[in-house]
Amino acid sequence: MSLASRARQDQRPGLSGWGRTYLPGVERRSEDLARDSVGKHLSRGLGRSYGDSSLLAKGDQVALGTTLADRILGFDEATGVLRVEAGLCLAELNRLFLPRLWFTPVTPGTKFVTIGGMVASDVHGKNHHVNGTFGRHVRSLLLRTGSGELVECSREHETELFLATLGGMGLTGHILEVSVQLEKIPSPWIYTESYRIDSLDEMLARLKSDGEKWPMTVAWCDTVAGGKKMGRGILYVGRWATADEAPRGLPKGRPTITMPFSLPSGLLNRFTIGIFNSLVYGSHFQKVKKGFVDPDKYFYPLDSIQHWNRGYGKRGVTQHQSIIPNESGATGLRAMIETLADAGTASFLSVVKDCGEEGDGLLSFPKPGMSLALDLPIRDDSQQVIDRLNATVIEHGGRVYLTKDGMTRPADYAAMDPRVPEFLRVRKKYDPEGQLRSAQSRRLFGE
Amino acid sequence: MKVVILGGTRGMGRSLGRLCAERGDEIFLLGIGQDDLQKSATDFEQRGGGTRKVGWAECDMERPETFEAALDAADAALGGFDTVVVTAGLFGTQERLEEDLAFTQRLLYVNFANTVLFCEHARRRLLSRGGGTLCAFSSVAGDRARKPVVLYGASKAGLSAYLEGLDHKFRSQGLRTITIKPGFVKTSMTEGLKPPPFAGEPDGVAREVLRAILKGTPVRYTPFMWTFVMLVIRWLPRFVMRRIGF
Numbered sequence: 056m057s058l059a060s061r062a063r064q065d066q067r068p069g070l071s072g073w074g075r076t077y078l079p080g081v082e083r084r085s086e087d088l089a090r091d092s093v094g095k096h097l098s099r100g101l102g103r104s105y106g107d108s109s110l111l112a113k114g115d116q117v118a119l120g121t122t123l124a125d126r127i128l129g130f131d132e133a134t135g136v137l138r139v140e141a142g143l144c145l146a147e148l149n150r151l152f153l154p155r156l157w158f159t160p161v162t163p164g165t166k167f168v169t170i171g172g173m174v175a176s177d178v179h180g181k182n183h184h185v186n187g188t189f190g191r192h193v194r195s196l197l198l199r200t201g202s203g204e205l206v207e208c209s210r211e212h213e214t215e216l217f218l219a220t221l222g223g224m225g226l227t228g229h230i231l232e233v234s235v236q237l238e239k240i241p242s243p244w245i246y247t248e249s250y251r252i253d254s255l256d257e258m259l260a261r262l263k264s265d266g267e268k269w270p271m272t273v274a275w276c277d278t279v280a281g282g283k284k285m286g287r288g289i290l291y292v293g294r295w296a297t298a299d300e301a302p303r304g305l306p307k308g309r310p311t312i313t314m315p316f317s318l319p320s321g322l323l324n325r326f327t328i329g330i331f332n333s334l335v336y337g338s339h340f341q342k343v344k345k346g347f348v349d350p351d352k353y354f355y356p357l358d359s360i361q362h363w364n365r366g367y368g369k370r371g372v373t374q375h376q377s378i379i380p381n382e383s384g385a386t387g388l389r390a391m392i393e394t395l396a397d398a399g400t401a402s403f404l405s406v407v408k409d410c411g412e413e414g415d416g417l418l419s420f421p422k423p424g425m426s427l428a429l430d431l432p433i434r435d436d437s438q439q440v441i442d443r444l445n446a447t448v449i450e451h452g453g454r455v456y457l458t459k460d461g462m463t464r465p466a467d468y469a470a471m472d473p474r475v476p477e478f479l480r481v482r483k484k485y486d487p488e489g490q491l492r493s494a495q496s497r498r499l500f501g502e
Numbered sequence: 503m504k505v506v507i508l509g510g511t512r513g514m515g516r517s518l519g520r521l522c523a524e525r526g527d528e529i530f531l532l533g534i535g536q537d538d539l540q541k542s543a544t545d546f547e548q549r550g551g552g553t554r555k556v557g558w559a560e561c562d563m564e565r566p567e568t569f570e571a572a573l574d575a576a577d578a579a580l581g582g583f584d585t586v587v588v589t590a591g592l593f594g595t596q597e598r599l600e601e602d603l604a605f606t607q608r609l610l611y612v613n614f615a616n617t618v619l620f621c622e623h624a625r626r627r628l629l630s631r632g633g634g635t636l637c638a639f640s641s642v643a644g645d646r647a648r649k650p651v652v653l654y655g656a657s658k659a660g661l662s663a664y665l666e667g668l669d670h671k672f673r674s675q676g677l678r679t680i681t682i683k684p685g686f687v688k689t690s691m692t693e694g695l696k697p698p699p700f701a702g703e704p705d706g707v708a709r710e711v712l713r714a715i716l717k718g719t720p721v722r723y724t725p726f727m728w729t730f731v732m733l734v735i736r737w738l739p740r741f742v743m744r745r746i747g748f
Binding site for chain 2: 083084085086087123126127128129130132151155
């Protein structure tokens with residue numbers, strides 16, 4: 056099976072995001088997006104957004120699946136500018152271009168995403184404090200707008216449309232083709248160091264200070280441990296290995312295993328997650344580890360387990376990823392971790408990342424501050440937990456990441472992001488009849 | 503290989519072309535739509551490492567007069583090809599074909615008469631230089647007449663019979679004819695139809711087809727499971743076939 060098809064979702068009736076919440080609808084895949092985008096209300100790629108970003112608004116029936124439109128339309132070895140059809144899977148791009156020593160300038164934490172999806176989510180990665188979001192490196196886009204026109208847009212031409220599309224969740228037009236600047240890398244290996252860190256304050260300080268020395272940083276946090284241990288974790292820093300220090304040859308690629316069936320919902324709870332977190336923390340018994348690793352292992356540790364979301368059972372998972380401005384980063388993060396303890400829930404994998412400058416995408420998620428991503432098993436009280444987390448986010452002037460979201464209330468989102476009216480204005484301009492919409496846009500923007 | 507692929511811009515042909523490109527084969531692409539051909543040629547070039555040029559020419563299965571010139575262009579670009587793959591064809595559901603006889607006529611021409619003509623052109627060229635490989639995509643639908651594929655199946659049955667004869671007659675002269683019989687494969691051609699058990703993905707099918715080409719396998723069902731499925735279906739008595747709905 057191809058990488059992309061392996062990454063596709065279980066085929067239960069309806070469509071779901073990675074969080075396994077299903078809504079009615081079917082996906083029709085197409086090799087000819089320009090032809091088949093006509094009259095469709097939403098495009099979707101590999102369905103890796105967690106919530107309802109790639110799901111249909113109520114009443115809509117067919118989403119355009121882009122994964123068969125995956126041709127490489129051009130690559131200039133001299134400049135590194137790549138042109139692809141939107142359905143190309145990042146895993147495939149990496150497989151083809153890593154040996155040629157080119158790599159995507161920004162990669163999210165899974166390679167099972169499409170390039171079109173990376174634009175729509177304006178993804179960020181471990182190098183955000185240096186390279187910004189994916190959108191910064193996008194040169195131009197070919198879109199089918201809601202009013203039916205084919206528009207090639209860039210920072211110079213149809214600027215408004217271009218910037219609204221970076222992070223615009225596919226609501227400004229079907230993304231058909233993408234031109235992006237790849238990054239030349241010195242070797243196909245990553246040099247990484249990891250540190251065991253005892254407390255949240257130290258972790259946040261280290262993210263900042265190490266971010267000045269390292270182009271890639273990220274931290275895993277134990278959000279179950281309380282008291283002085285709160286926020287203890289492991290800090291991972293890294294950079295591309297230089298040609299003379301790197302191991303010879305290409306990384307071999309890692310074996311993957313598949314989660315064969317859904318585990319019972321509720322198996323992952325505060326108790327089991329607490330044990331897991333202690334084991335992860337305890338297994339890093341050295342203060343520091345160093346070495347050369349396969350980029351797959353470094354960037355995509357979870358991709359080695361296919362369908363890992365089945366671990367959350369049929370009820371699934373929701374992710375809450377927020378960014379809290381630097382001034383109140385520690386307070387905000389601590390308040391959110393305490394909220395989880397108070398609600399008696401827990402996050403299986405909690406990731407902290409310091410973010411750099413805000414991108415120019417109109418709805419781009421990251422801005423200077425600390426990002427906290429929490430994986431929360433869905434329970435009866437999930438909506439209340441999300442509401443409480445969002446209250447903290449609003450209090451500290453932060454915002455949440457739409458790609459992970461399926462539960463934020465419209466008023467909360469409006470309070471977090473003053474850019475929304477401007478986004479809606481541009482969206483309206485290119486789609487006066489509101490043809491393009493998703494379950495998420497209906498939920499948050501009412502249209 | 504120096505391979506000519508007719509229908510390499512889509513589906514199984516696209517997947518097969520990519521495999522060939524990554525192996526380092528020299529490829530020439532035939533099909534319709536200049537823009538589409540150019541895009542697929544670039545795709546193959548980049549997947550081959552960006553160093554080998556992939557040429558293309560228009561060749562329309564509905565216009566047999568284009569065949570000769572297209573194969574001339576392929577010969578010129580590749581310096582004499584040794585392998586020809588034909589994946590182009592039309593598909594329509596039985597309901598659509600019964601209603602639209604103009605479309606039925608087109609489908610019968612493309613899938614049978616014109617595919618045979620194209621293969622005849624290719625055969626002559628390959629035999630004139632001592633042989634080679636001719637690989638054409640027929641279908642499991644050509645093995646037994648079935649209610650949902652009466653017309654499509656008939657076009658593929660004719661093609662399968664022709665390809666078998668070609669193999670019998672010319673294998674001793676160095677021309678290896680390979681008949682590919684795909685079962686249900688999840689391509690854009692079948693998108694929207696409900697996949698039966700053992701439905702395949704184009705990339706997996708392409709790997710099996712490439713193996714058949716390299717080994718010279720005369721008939722290849724793909725995905726492999728369909729070998730057994732069709733073994734059963736081929737032996738079903740007629741009164742059973744009449745009763746069942748698939």
